[in-house]
Amino acid sequence: MFIGSCDHYSLQEYLEDRYFVPVTDITLTCASAVLPGKSLTLTCPVQPGDATNKAVTWTVSDHGGTGAVITGGVFTAADVGTAVITARIANGLWRGKDFVKAFTITVTEFPFSIGDTGPAGGIIFYMDVEGFTVNGVTCHYLEAAPEDVPGTYTWGEYGIDCSTETLVGTGAANTAALTAADHGHDHPAAKACADYSYGGWDDWFLPSKDEMNLHLYPNRDIIGSFGADYWYWSSSQYGDYDAWVRDFNGEMWNELKSSEHHCRAVRAF
Numbered sequence: 001m002f003i004g005s006c007d008h009y010s011l012q013e014y015l016e017d018r019y020f021v022p023v024t025d026i027t028l029t030c031a032s033a034v035l036p037g038k039s040l041t042l043t044c045p046v047q048p049g050d051a052t053n054k055a056v057t058w059t060v061s062d063h064g065g066t067g068a069v070i071t072g073g074v075f076t077a078a079d080v081g082t083a084v085i086t087a088r089i090a091n092g093l094w095r096g097k098d099f100v101k102a103f104t105i106t107v108t109e110f111p112f113s114i115g116d117t118g119p120a121g122g123i124i125f126y127m128d129v130e131g132f133t134v135n136g137v138t139c140h141y142l143e144a145a146p147e148d149v150p151g152t153y154t155w156g157e158y159g160i161d162c163s164t165e166t167l168v169g170t171g172a173a174n175t176a177a178l179t180a181a182d183h184g185h186d187h188p189a190a191k192a193c194a195d196y197s198y199g200g201w202d203d204w205f206l207p208s209k210d211e212m213n214l215h216l217y218p219n220r221d222i223i224g225s226f227g228a229d230y231w232y233w234s235s236s237q238y239g240d241y242d243a244w245v246r247d248f249n250g251e252m253w254n255e256l257k258s259s260e261h262h263c264r265a266v267r268a269f
Contacts, residue, residue: 033111118143
């Protein structure tokens with residue numbers, strides 16, 4: 001029985017080699033473009049899932065004039081251009097042989113188009129070159145979560161005037177105002193979106209009437225995973241007793257605030 005080492009090849013090394021599962025590929029699943037000065041968290045699932053070594057180390061192999069840096073798996077760059085980054089998995093292919101793959105990240109003033117994956121892993125459904133203001137910050141995009149907020153919710157505050165807005169860029173302020181007035185369950189739909197977290201981001205909100213009706217709904221097939229017969233709340237009130245809701249098999253309606261419907265959270269950046 002072999003119990004020690006022979007020619008510096010230990011039993012532990014033999015067992016590691018015998019059951020070693022090499023990395024076959026990694027895929028960059030975050031956005032491949034970012035605004036100057038903004039951060040991009042690098043995510044890359046390793047294939048196969050049971051690979052022996054899966055820890056990824058990132059480096060910038062070509063700055064491309066962007067001034068790119070990667071710290072703790074987060075990419076930032078000060079100037080426009082294209083940077084090449086390298087993912088390395090030590091001993092990914094075999095003991096002593098790393099798995100290495102390069103990716104390009106574009107740093108641009110307007111890095112996304114409608115239908116692209118956004119920074120939080122949602123789908124871009126609205127773009128405004130001139131920008132719109134959300135919480136004092138100029139934003140250019142809206143992205144929708146790729147899934148519904150689990151459950152169904154009432155809009156809340158039946159019989160009360162909540163003074164919300166309908167225009168694009170007002171959904172975040174609507175949601176903030178509704179949740180600030182919340183007493184634990186008064187605005188369930190808005191609160192569900194405000195509490196929602198996806199892709200490492202927690203700044204999601206319930207879209208306004210126009211964000212929902214003019215932009216999210218027309219791009220529903222690009223975003224995906226909507227229920228064909230579902231109704232989705234907006235954050236815009238219609239009156240004291242009803243609010244705007246989008247029938248995904250029909251029209252935009254005013255519906256009693258006490259009714260239960262689905263929610264799809266969005267975020268601005």
